[in-house]
Structures are given as structure tokens and as C-alpha cells.
Amino acid sequence: MEKHMPQISDTIKKNNLKVTANRIRILEFLRESKTPLSAENIYLKLRDNGIAINLSTIYRTLEIFTLNNLVISLNVEGDKKVLYECVGEHHHHYLICLSCSKIISLDYCPLESYEKELEKQLDYTLISHRLVLYGHCPKCKSKQHNLTK
Amino acid sequence: MEKHMPQISDTIKKNNLKVTANRIRILEFLRESKTPLSAENIYLKLRDNGIAINLSTIYRTLEIFTLNNLVISLNVEGDKKVLYECVGEHHHHYLICLSCSKIISLDYCPLESYEKELEKQLDYTLISHRLVLYGHCPKCKSKQHNLTK
DNA sequence: CTAGGTGCAAATTCTTTGCAGAATA
DNA sequence: TATTCTGCAAAGAATTTGCACCTAG
Numbered sequence: 341m342e343k344h345m346p347q348i349s350d351t352i353k354k355n356n357l358k359v360t361a362n363r364i365r366i367l368e369f370l371r372e373s374k375t376p377l378s379a380e381n382i383y384l385k386l387r388d389n390g391i392a393i394n395l396s397t398i399y400r401t402l403e404i405f406t407l408n409n410l411v412i413s414l415n416v417e418g419d420k421k422v423l424y425e426c427v428g429e430h431h432h433h434y435l436i437c438l439s440c441s442k443i444i445s446l447d448y449c450p451l452e453s454y455e456k457e458l459e460k461q462l463d464y465t466l467i468s469h470r471l472v473l474y475g476h477c478p479k480c481k482s483k484q485h486n487l488t489k
Numbered sequence: 490m491e492k493h494m495p496q497i498s499d500t501i502k503k504n505n506l507k508v509t510a511n512r513i514r515i516l517e518f519l520r521e522s523k524t525p526l527s528a529e530n531i532y533l534k535l536r537d538n539g540i541a542i543n544l545s546t547i548y549r550t551l552e553i554f555t556l557n558n559l560v561i562s563l564n565v566e567g568d569k570k571v572l573y574e575c576v577g578e579h580h581h582h583y584l585i586c587l588s589c590s591k592i593i594s595l596d597y598c599p600l601e602s603y604e605k606e607l608e609k610q611l612d613y614t615l616i617s618h619r620l621v622l623y624g625h626c627p628k629c630k631s632k633q634h635n636l637t638k
Numbered sequence: 639c640t641a642g643g644t645g646c647a648a649a650t651t652c653t654t655t656g657c658a659g660a661a662t663a
Numbered sequence: 664t665a666t667t668c669t670g671c672a673a674a675g676a677a678t679t680t681g682c683a684c685c686t687a688g
Contacts, residue, residue, distance in 0.1 A: 358686080359688090360686080378677095379678080395677095395678090399678060400679090420676070420677065422677085
């Protein structure tokens, strides 16, 4: 089961989880993805590649990966589905086009000093944050004629 | 229907919506709330006050208020329900305690200059953003013994 | 062999919709 | 009166769960 992708199976193993083909595929797929994915995204994509995993297995896997901090979940305005992304070495944020729904990752985080200040001010311990920016991308911006409500 | 709360019924009227008791109550309730509320929160609270509104009416009202920019919706990590808050004069963010789920509003927005910079850099038009910070509040922080996983 | 993972079907939860009657403008 | 709103019940979408079987360790 762990012939290839040694990093991936090691990551799973480190968390005292059993290394299975499903888990490897899901984590691998999330790692390769440049945008966050829903359980259904993963399900369909794997199915397209001839791999049949039950949707509930995907949900369960994502849940356990989330608990083990291998992935994080986020919600996007106007979309009921929860999205998941691989926890990488770099924390980042998203910029979503309100017209075409294109998602861009932003690597720079403008909040570090703000967080430290806030911790002092309010006596909180900050663990994480989610920032999503919404707007119109260059393409959609130019197509917009109906800027009035 | 518009005897009291002239501001509220005017706000509704301005958007070419009919002023009804339900709408006044929902908007009023959202205005008074210091934290974002789910449809169910509103439903239960009104019911506790002896007011029976159908849940689907609340969903429809929140939807139409959202379309008219009277309220905005947001999602919170680990909670399937959509939350709504009144659009006030001041934009703000949230700090949520991961232990007790207490929600604090943060009036200061640290992102204005960052947004402007980003617009230039990427040629986007930014419309809005959502920032939610997660951590442990002073009370829960001190109760935490099990900081290990 | 044993603990944990998986598929399947059914259940749950949150939200949306169709329709007929009620209320606002 | 015309249009919009509302309640009700039913449908729908996303996610979760119970259970029997399967598989990694």
C-alpha cells in the first residue's frame, strides 16, 4: 500500500492512522490541488479516474484528516458545501471572483502583527483564522455592464 | 404595521419590499443582536417571545434581505448553519472561542490598505471580505489542561 | 487476530420550493 | 385589486450514522 508516495503514507502513519489506498489517494489529490475541494469534487474526480470510493468514506476521511490537522476546512459564501485543503507549510488566503467563482490563493498573510496585538489586548490565545476576499477578476470586471443594482 | 420602529419599516420599504410584521421582527431582532444569528436562532427566539413564524418564512426573509444588502451571511467553521447579521454602518470581523463558541465582534479592520494594494497588484475589484479569527478566550484558556493532542 | 476502515442504505440536518390562502399597498 | 408574503407540507442537498464485512498492522 505504501510502495509509492512515501511522504504521503508517512504523513498518514505519523498520525496513528492506518494507511489505506483511499486515504493515500485523497491526501495525494488534495496536495496536488491548487484550490480547496469539496467531498464531492474528490469523489467525482477519483471516479473519473476509475477509482470508486464511497462518498461517506470521503467524508469520514476528511473528518479524520481535519482532526489530525492534515487538512483544514473552509466555507465559501453562497456555497453550502464545505471545502477542504491540504495543510501546507505556508498558510494562505483566498480571493474569489463573484462572477466566475475562480479561486486564487494568496500567500501573503497581512494579519500576523494584528493577531499579536489582539492577543495582548484581549488576552486571547489565537489559533488560526480564515480570510476570504471577494471581488471581480480582471476578465469579469470588464464584462460587467450592470454595475447598478 | 409601521406604527413603531419607523427606521426599520422605512428600511424595508426603501427596498420595494412589503412591510410586514414578520419582516420588522426579524430585522429588528438582527439589529439588536450582538452576534450573527442562524435562521433557527431567530425562529426559536421569536417563538420564545410567543411569536410563531414559519421557519421557511425566516429563510425567505433572510434571503431577500441578503439580496437587498440589509443583512449579510457568513459561515463559521465547524457549523453547518449559515449565520446572518445586520449590515451596519461599520464593517467588522469576528473572534470565536474554540472552546465555548463565544463570538466577539471586532470593529477594527486591519485590511484596508492591504486590499488597495491587492487591487493594484492583481487588477481585481474587491467588493468585500470575511475574516474570522479562532482562538481561546481568557476563561477557556485557563481551563485548558489538555493542550496536547 | 484485532483494531480500525469501508461500502451501503438509511437517517439527519439544514435549506428550498410549490401551492393555496392571507395580507399589504 | 394586484402583487407580494406566508404557512404548510413535501422535496432537496449535504452530511452523518449503523451495521456487517473487510483489511492493515
